[in-house]
Amino acid sequence: MRWFKLNPIRxxxxxxxxxxxxxxxxxxxxxxxxxxxxxxxxLCAELLINHRALIVHYxxxxxxxxxxxxxxxxxxxLDYDYEVNYKALQKNFAENNxxxxxxxxxxxxxxxxxxxxxxxxxxFAPSSQHWLGTDTTGRDIVARIVYxxxxxxxxxxxxxxxxxxxxxxxxxxxxxxxxxxxxxxxRLIEIWSNIPTLYVIMIVASIVPPGFWxxxxxxxxxxxxxxxxxxxxxxxxxxxxxxxLAARAIGASxxxxxxxxxxxxxxxxxxxxxxxxxxxGVTALTALDYLGFGLPAPTPSWGELLKQGTxxxxxxxxxxxxxxxxxxxxxxxxxxxxAIREAFDPKVFHTYE
Amino acid sequence: xxxxxxxxxxxxxxTFVGITLLVFAITxxxxxxxxxxMMTQAMLxxxxxxxxxxxxxxxxxxxxxxxxxxxYGFDKPIIVSYGxxxxxxxxxDLGNSTRYHDPVWSLIKERIPISIFYGVVTLIVTYGICxxxxxxxxxxxxxxxxxxxxxxxxxxxxxxxxxxxxxxxxLFASQLDWFPLGGFVDDDFDTYSLGKKIVDVWxxxxxxxxxxxxxxxxxxxxxxxxALMDNLGADYMxxxxxxxxxxxxxxxxxxxxxxxxxxxxxxxxxxxxxxGGSFLIETIFNIDGIGLLGFESVVDRDYPVVMGIxxxxxxxxxxxxxxxxxxxxxVDPRIRFGER
Numbered sequence: 001m002r003w004f005k006l007n008p009i010r011x012x013x014x015x016x017x018x019x020x021x022x023x024x025x026x027x028x029x030x031x032x033x034x035x036x037x038x039x040x041x042x043l044c045a046e047l048l049i050n051h052r053a054l055i056v057h058y059x060x061x062x063x064x065x066x067x068x069x070x071x072x073x074x075x076x077x078l079d080y081d082y083e084v085n086y087k088a089l090q091k092n093f094a095e096n097n098x099x100x101x102x103x104x105x106x107x108x109x110x111x112x113x114x115x116x117x118x119x120x121x122x123x124f125a126p127s128s129q130h131w132l133g134t135d136t137t138g139r140d141i142v143a144r145i146v147y148x149x150x151x152x153x154x155x156x157x158x159x160x161x162x163x164x165x166x167x168x169x170x171x172x173x174x175x176x177x178x179x180x181x182x183x184x185x186x187r188l189i190e191i192w193s194n195i196p197t198l199y200v201i202m203i204v205a206s207i208v209p210p211g212f213w214x215x216x217x218x219x220x221x222x223x224x225x226x227x228x229x230x231x232x233x234x235x236x237x238x239x240x241x242x243x244x245l246a247a248r249a250i251g252a253s254x255x256x257x258x259x260x261x262x263x264x265x266x267x268x269x270x271x272x273x274x275x276x277x278x279x280x281g282v283t284a285l286t287a288l289d290y291l292g293f294g295l296p297a298p299t300p301s302w303g304e305l306l307k308q309g310t311x312x313x314x315x316x317x318x319x320x321x322x323x324x325x326x327x328x329x330x331x332x333x334x335x336x337x338x339a340i341r342e343a344f345d346p347k348v349f350h351t352y353e
Numbered sequence: 354x355x356x357x358x359x360x361x362x363x364x365x366x367x368t369f370v371g372i373t374l375l376v377f378a379i380t381x382x383x384x385x386x387x388x389x390x391m392m393t394q395a396m397l398x399x400x401x402x403x404x405x406x407x408x409x410x411x412x413x414x415x416x417x418x419x420x421x422x423x424x425y426g427f428d429k430p431i432i433v434s435y436g437x438x439x440x441x442x443x444x445x446d447l448g449n450s451t452r453y454h455d456p457v458w459s460l461i462k463e464r465i466p467i468s469i470f471y472g473v474v475t476l477i478v479t480y481g482i483c484x485x486x487x488x489x490x491x492x493x494x495x496x497x498x499x500x501x502x503x504x505x506x507x508x509x510x511x512x513x514x515x516x517x518x519x520x521x522x523x524l525f526a527s528q529l530d531w532f533p534l535g536g537f538v539d540d541d542f543d544t545y546s547l548g549k550k551i552v553d554v555w556x557x558x559x560x561x562x563x564x565x566x567x568x569x570x571x572x573x574x575x576x577x578x579x580a581l582m583d584n585l586g587a588d589y590m591x592x593x594x595x596x597x598x599x600x601x602x603x604x605x606x607x608x609x610x611x612x613x614x615x616x617x618x619x620x621x622x623x624x625x626x627x628x629g630g631s632f633l634i635e636t637i638f639n640i641d642g643i644g645l646l647g648f649e650s651v652v653d654r655d656y657p658v659v660m661g662i663x664x665x666x667x668x669x670x671x672x673x674x675x676x677x678x679x680x681x682x683x684v685d686p687r688i689r690f691g692e693r
Contacts, residue, residue, distance in 0.1 A: 187364070191371035194667050199376070199651050199659070203383045283513045287633060290515070291648075310519055310637065313527035313534075323520045327512060334511040 015268075021343040028339020035332040042150040049143045051110045053086040055103040107131070109140035111147040111300040123308075123315045133317040136308050141318065145325050147300040155216060156281025160274060162220045167227025168267065174228065175235030176258055182232070189225045197222040202293050209296055219284065226277075227270070234266035272344050275337030279330050286326070302326060354682065358675065365671045370439070372667045373660065377435050380656045438660070447661040452653050457661035460646065468642040471558070475565045476623055479573055484616075487577025492604065494582060509571030515633035518564035522637060525560060532560050535639035561638045565631065573616060580612035587611075610684070617684045621676030625669040 023029050046066050047054065056063040058076050065071050065086070073080035076089055090102040109115060109130070115138050117124065122138035124130060132141040174182045201218050204210060210218070238244060239262060247257050288294035289303025297304075302322050309319030429437075441448065447457035490499045509517070526534045536557055545553060584590065585608055593603040632644030639645075643662065650658035 187368060187371065190368050190671075191375065194368075194372045194670060195375060196647075196651075196663070198648075200379065202651055203379060279511070283516075287513070287515060290633075291636075306516075306519055310522065313523060316523055316528055319519060319523040323516060323523075326516055327508070330511040330513075331507065334507060338507075 018343045022339055025339040025342055027335050028337075028342075031332040031335035031339070035329070035336065038149070038329070038332075039153060042146055042153070045146050045150060048105050049107040049110065049140075049146055050105045051086065051108060051113050053089070053102045053104050053108075056086070056089070057099070057101045059100065107140065107142055109143050111139065111143040112298055113140070113143075114138040115140065123312060123318060125315070126317055132321040133315070135305060135318060136312060136315075141305070141321050144300040144305055145302065145321060148302045148305065149325065149329065151212075151295070151299065152282045152285050152302060153278070155212065155285050156278045159216060159219055159223065159281045160277045162216075163224045163277065164227055164270065164274075166220070166224040168231050168263075168270065170224070171228035171231025172235045172258060172263065172266070174232040175237075176239055176254075176262060178236070178239075185228075189228055192222070193225040195222065198288070198291075198293070201288065205293050210294075212295060212299075215285075215288070215295060219281075227273075230270070230273070231266065234269070235262050238262045238265050269344060272337070272341045275333045275340060279333045279337070282326075282329065282333075358679065361675050361678070365668075365675075368671060369667060373439070373442075373663060374435055376663055377438065377660065378431055380659065381431050381434075442664060447664065448657040450650075450655055450658050452650070452655040452658070457657050460658060461643065461661060461665065464641060464643050464646055467640060468644070470554075471561065471565060471640075471642065472623075472626055474558070474562060475569060475626075478562075478566055479569045483570055483573035484577055484613075487574045488581055488604070488609070490574070490578045491581035491585060494578075506571045506574050509567040510575060512567065514564050514568040514631055515637060517567040518561065518634045518637045521560045521564055533557055535637070536641075561634055561640060564634050564637075569626075576615055577612065580615045581608055584608040584611045614681060614685045617680040618677055620680045621673040621678070622670070624673040624676060625666060 041048065046052075050066060052065045054064070054066060056065065056076065063071065063075070065084075070083045072082065073084050076084060078084065078089070078092075086102055086104060087108055090104060093100040093102055114122075115130070115134060116122065117138075122134050123136050124134045124138065126133040130140050130142070132145070134140055135144060170185065174185050197219070200222065201210070201215070204214065204218055235258075244257060244261055247261055252260070285294060286301070286303040286306065289301040290306050291303075292307065294303055295301055302325065305318060305322045309315070309322060312318060438448075445458070447461075449455065450457055450460055453460065486502065490502060493499050522534065526532045533556065581604075585604070587608070590603055590608055593607055594600060598606070632648040634640075635642045635644040636648060646658065647662045647666075649655075650662070
């Protein structure tokens with residue numbers, strides 16, 4: 001079972017060379033850091049964009065409400081039982097001019113909170129309070145975009161993992177076994193990939209309103225086919241190589257040949273598809289949300305914001321924010337993808353004078 | 354090789370039956386079909402006229418319901434009504450739309466010219482720009498021109514067409530008001546003179562075409578560039594240049610033909626793009642093409658239209674795959690399909 005061990009220091013020399021090559025492609029390398037930072041920041045978005053305060057100093061005690069249970073107004077000597085309005089609390093403390101204070105996050109709004117103005121109707125244009133304005137129900141767009149980004153990335157990464165797991169397994173078996181199994185699955189996949197995915201999603205949406213996992217399940221069910229063709233060809237090719245024949249001759253079992261020989265030799269290139277699969281996942285989820293068949297209503301999502309934006313073209317800040325955010329993220333992912341692809345490509349281009 | 358393509362053509366039949374049978378079965382098991390739709394309509398009608406007809410009782414009588422079910426073939430098991438449906442398809446009868454009560458084929462026929470217009474123009478412009486652009490980017494790899502055009506190409510490559518479409522609508526149609534918000538032609542198109550008609554079509558087409566182009570154009574350019582760069586480094590190029598052929602001549606005679614192979618592998622699939630288009634872009638620009646028809650029919654559960662479009666699009670897709678193989682065989686004589 002040695003192949004399960006992954007020793008980070010003694011990487012395979014090919015992998016090490018690819019990594020050095022990847023780092024030398026500056027555009028992709030820096031994109032990786034920027035995207036990594038963005039994802040890391042979005043993971044602790046509660047600390048940056050939240051209606052709850054970071055720290056409350058009240059009567060000598062410190063409170064950190066961000067991740068804990070809901071603190072009621074009574075905790076801070078207010079006359080209500082529901083959750084504290086920290087923005088009002090901050091004002092309240094400042095007016096009373098005692099030692100109590102509240103530290104709010106940089107953006108003191110969460111993705112679900114509506115901030116309405118008297119005698120005016122949302123969407124509100126960007127202001128010092130809402131940096132990118134608000135959407136049609138008065139929710140902060142920065143908050144919607146950041147939380148929407150987190151959900152979209154999580155969705156696409158999980159989607160990609162399952163898609164590859166199923167696709168690689170079936171594709172590998174198709175190439176390894178060949179024959180009738182291969183032929184039957186080729187037809188099945190051809191049929192399966194031809195079914196309009198959106199149609200099925202809409203049908204399921206009519207029976208059970210799709211949540212994160214239902215939607216993910218349907219998307220997995222229809223997108224695993226993409227990987228099979230590549231893996232099929234790759235393992236088909238490896239299977240006919242002499243070293244596989246040699247392994248079989250000394251009596252290696254089927255699973256051993258697959259896991260020890262065919263998979264390691266065919267799977268490495270799969271890495272080059274990962275960034276593009278993640279981008280495709282984000283794109284697909286956004287499209288579904290745009291059409292109204294994606295995640296259920298109050299969930300922050302880029303597609304839902306795009307829909308609001310196209311319905312309210314006189315409020316251009318909605319569309320602009322989402323399009324800029326999408327362009328940024330998708331460009332970063334594409335740059336990373338291109339750099340990985342180049343790092344995996346042993347060819348060096350020649351130019352003639 | 355003829356035998357191989359014949360076999361591929363014959364394999365279309367089981368695949369086609371598989372696709373249509375699956376979707377047909379889905380339309381049957383899912384609630385909200387045409388009968389339930391009609392029952393709700395009848396119920397609403399009943400309620401609005403309830404003041405006059407309080408005695409009329411149930412919504413639809415058993416008899417009416419049975420009639421309706423028989424009309425849509427819901428009274429028989431799935432496989433039997435699928436067989437009947439397939440039999441009608443073989444006689445080129447796609448049935449009637451449950452929403453418009455028109456024959457499905459005439460609905461589709463009406464929209465085909467619109468989709469073909471966008472498809473063909475996109476196709477011509479894509480290949481017309483991408484192949485030369487990809488070539489000059491490959492030859493001048495690393496130059497200022499290459500880097501500048503890469504920015505645009507990457508933008509188009511990273512962004513999906515519908516996001517480009519939304520950005521274009523917001524900027525050029527809504528904010529700057531240079532182009533119409535959507536539609537294929539003006540409302541009073543029929544009264545225009547021929548010249549004005551042509552101008553009007555292009556005026557409306559400018560934004561959607563850009564959106565269509567943005568996605569297809571980037572992919573093909575990158576493919577062309579990478580393929581040509583692969584071949585520029587090949588030994589036969591060095592030989593050709595060494596024996597005295599000019600570099601341009603060597604590119605034209607040797608490298609170009611080899612670089613067209615990867616582009617040819619996807620050429621056949623354009624046939625389904627020409628008809629299908631992108632329903633997202635059609636929805637955004639409100640263009641009444643096949644894509645929008647398909648989307649609306651799914652939303653409204655207009656199953657005959659859904660099935661009709663599925664028949665056409667899946668046939669085109671399957672034929673497109675074979676066409677792609679034929680294209681590859683034409684461009685690359687080394688490839689012999691079906692010979693092991």
